[in-house]
Amino acid sequence: xxxxxxxxxxxxxxxxxxxxxxxxxxxxxxxxxxxxxxxxxxxxxxxxxxxxxxxxxxxxxxxxxxxxxxxxxxxxxxxxxxxxxxxxxxxxxxxxxxxxxxxxxxxxxx
Amino acid sequence: xxxxxxxxxxxxxxxxxxxxxxxxxxxxxxxxxxxxxxxxxxxxxxxxxxxxxxxxxxxxxxxxxxxxxxxxxxxxxxxxxxxxxxxxxxxxxxxxxxxxxxxxxxx
Numbered sequence: 027x028x029x030x031x032x033x034x035x036x037x038x039x040x041x042x043x044x045x046x047x048x049x050x051x052x053x054x055x056x057x058x059x060x061x062x063x064x065x066x067x068x069x070x071x072x073x074x075x076x077x078x079x080x081x082x083x084x085x086x087x088x089x090x091x092x093x094x095x096x097x098x099x100x101x102x103x104x105x106x107x108x109x110x111x112x113x114x115x116x117x118x119x120x121x122x123x124x125x126x127x128x129x130x131x132x133x134x135x136x
Numbered sequence: 137x138x139x140x141x142x143x144x145x146x147x148x149x150x151x152x153x154x155x156x157x158x159x160x161x162x163x164x165x166x167x168x169x170x171x172x173x174x175x176x177x178x179x180x181x182x183x184x185x186x187x188x189x190x191x192x193x194x195x196x197x198x199x200x201x202x203x204x205x206x207x208x209x210x211x212x213x214x215x216x217x218x219x220x221x222x223x224x225x226x227x228x229x230x231x232x233x234x235x236x237x238x239x240x241x242x243x
Binding site: 068 | 140231235
């Protein structure tokens with residue numbers, strides 16, 4: 027069964043304190059690994075798609091990386107406005123279904 | 137620049153009532169999805185569609201129905217609402233574009 031596990035469940039950082047969020051997946055024949063940001067009362071906002079091990083993508087203070095078993099979302103010098111829940115999801119090759127993790131709730135304190 | 141539009145944003149239903157959650161996209165995307173999100177849980181796939189006239193079940197389809205008569209619209213129908221269907225429902229076009237959800241309470 028396809029599974030996506032995110033850790034930690036919650037993370038509290040001081041402004042400027044860099045850290046990483048983890049997303050482990052067991053999906054055979056990965057077609058794509060997605061990262062999203064979700065603010066309270068809103069739908070997920072797409073951040074990145076990673077397709078193959080070794081791939082990296084960056085956007086402002088965020089960098090996503092991918093290995094054959096997990097993905098990391100690195101947050102460099104976070105600001106309070108980075109506070110949100112970060113979701114990852116995996117899509118199996120040949121299928122349109124996407125399996126989501128339960129998310130990491132990030133709080134950045136000024 | 138609407139993207140994915142869901143209506144209504146909030147709704148309270150009584151047990152046994154029926155309703156349709158509307159979802160419209162303006163990106164001409166073939167793939168559309170319905171998810172539900174419960175507190176502390178990931179998004180669970182209810183139904184999905186790969187194009188007009190084609191739908192398929194996801195992980196949690198019981199108690200729901202969908203149709204896809206056009207590329208733009210993908211409504212989700214709840215028949216005989218039950219308290220277990222209290223949730224936030226999200227529609228998506230492709231894996232990238234989500235609506236802002238419908239918050240549904242069944243009392």
